[in-house]
Amino acid sequence: MADSVFEDLPYLPEFGTVEEERQHRKVRLAASFRLFGRFGFDEGVAGHITARDPEHLDHFWVNPFGMNFSHIRASDLILVNDRGEVVEGEYGVNGAAFAIHSQIHAARPDVIAAAHSHSIYGKSWSMLGRLLDPLTQDACAFYEDHVVFDDYTGVVLDPEEGKRIAHALADKKAAILRNHGLLTVGHSVDEAAWWFITMERSCQAQLLAEAAGTPVHIDADMARLTATQVGSHIAGYFSFQPLYDKITREQPDLFE
Ligand SMILES: [Zn+2]
Numbered sequence: 001m002a003d004s005v006f007e008d009l010p011y012l013p014e015f016g017t018v019e020e021e022r023q024h025r026k027v028r029l030a031a032s033f034r035l036f037g038r039f040g041f042d043e044g045v046a047g048h049i050t051a052r053d054p055e056h057l058d059h060f061w062v063n064p065f066g067m068n069f070s071h072i073r074a075s076d077l078i079l080v081n082d083r084g085e086v087v088e089g090e091y092g093v094n095g096a097a098f099a100i101h102s103q104i105h106a107a108r109p110d111v112i113a114a115a116h117s118h119s120i121y122g123k124s125w126s127m128l129g130r131l132l133d134p135l136t137q138d139a140c141a142f143y144e145d146h147v148v149f150d151d152y153t154g155v156v157l158d159p160e161e162g163k164r165i166a167h168a169l170a171d172k173k174a175a176i177l178r179n180h181g182l183l184t185v186g187h188s189v190d191e192a193a194w195w196f197i198t199m200e201r202s203c204q205a206q207l208l209a210e211a212a213g214t215p216v217h218i219d220a221d222m223a224r225l226t227a228t229q230v231g232s233h234i235a236g237y238f239s240f241q242p243l244y245d246k247i248t249r250e251q252p253d254l255f256e
Contacts, residue, residue: 006235012188021054023113026074028189029061030254036117037070039197047117049196052105058082058220060105064091071254082106095157103162104185104242105170111185113192122182123205129178132202134223135215139202141195141231143223146174148215149183173231174199190244198239210238 015021018139029051041047047069050060061077063069065142078089084098104114129150134143149168156162165183169175173195174184182199186192209215220225248254 005229006232006238008236009177009234011234011237015054018055023074023158024062025051025054025189026061026077026094028193028244029063029077029113030072030074031244031247032115032193033063033069033072034251034254035193035197035243036115036119037068038247039119039200041117041119041196041200042069043118044169045094046096048094048101049115049189049193050097050101050105051113051152052111053079056081057109058106059087060101062093062097062101064089065094065097067091073254075256096155099159099162100165100183101162103128103159104183107163108169108185110187111189111192113189114183114185115179115192115196116181116183117196118181119196119200119219121204121207122176122200123180124207126176126178126182128203129176131176132199132206133215134218134220134226135206135209136202136218137226137230138198139206139227140218140229141235142174142199142202143171143227143231145227145231146176146199147172149175149177152177152179173236186236187233188237190240191233194236194240194243197243 032049045066048062050062053059059079059081060243061079063072064076064078078086078091080093086093101114127174132139132142134140147168149165184192
């Protein structure tokens with residue numbers, strides 16, 4: 001019997017050229033922003049998802065500062081270098097996006113993408129300063145694989161604070177930034193976006209359950225097993241595909 005329903009499924013395609021891979025990441029990033037907009041994860045100008053450039057590994061693609069997530073097309077994305085300068089694109093970069101994401105991409109060579117926004121259930125949960133508990137199959141994706149960054153000091157504009165967030169994140173897939181919101185990372189844009197979406201919903205589910213009573217925990221051995229089944233890189237990538245198919249069919253202008 002297979003250990004996971006996600007084994008042997010289609011994963012990232014092979015790319016013939018770096019240009020193809022770059023375009024693939026940009027389209028996945030634009031689609032992720034459209035989905036974040038659809039789910040109401042936007043709040044004013046807050047929030048950013050980044051994708052490492054496949055050629056210039058210390059550069060990343062990110063949303064233009066101040067553009068509505070629901071309007072972002074692949075061609076709107078900006079490329080930012082390791083000094084926070086926009087080297088491609090017509091728009092400015094959010095200083096917090098650079099301060100946080102540049103340090104995560106630098107500290108984690110395995111991370112292709114990182115997602116952060118001020119979504120309502122993530123930020124509500126973040127106020128408690130607690131890890132998510134293994135209360136559902138879905139939440140087990142984060143079992144022993146996320147941290148609380150317990151050190152709120154205002155809007156993150158100093159790369160030194162980004163460095164401390166990256167240090168707290170260590171080799172995990174997600175961080176709960178206390179009094180702020182969620183941050184997730186992945187080996188693909190798809191994976192980082194999926195972990196964000198499902199983590200937000202796990203925060204919602206735990207808040208609902210704790211408001212109603214005392215939730216029953218999945219025991220540690222079973223939570224650990226479930227994490228290997230639903231928390232792998234391919235599980236995160238594959239879980240995103242139905243959402244990608246839906247948003248690209250409904251909003252094909254994101255490819256522009
Ligand atoms: Zn933020």
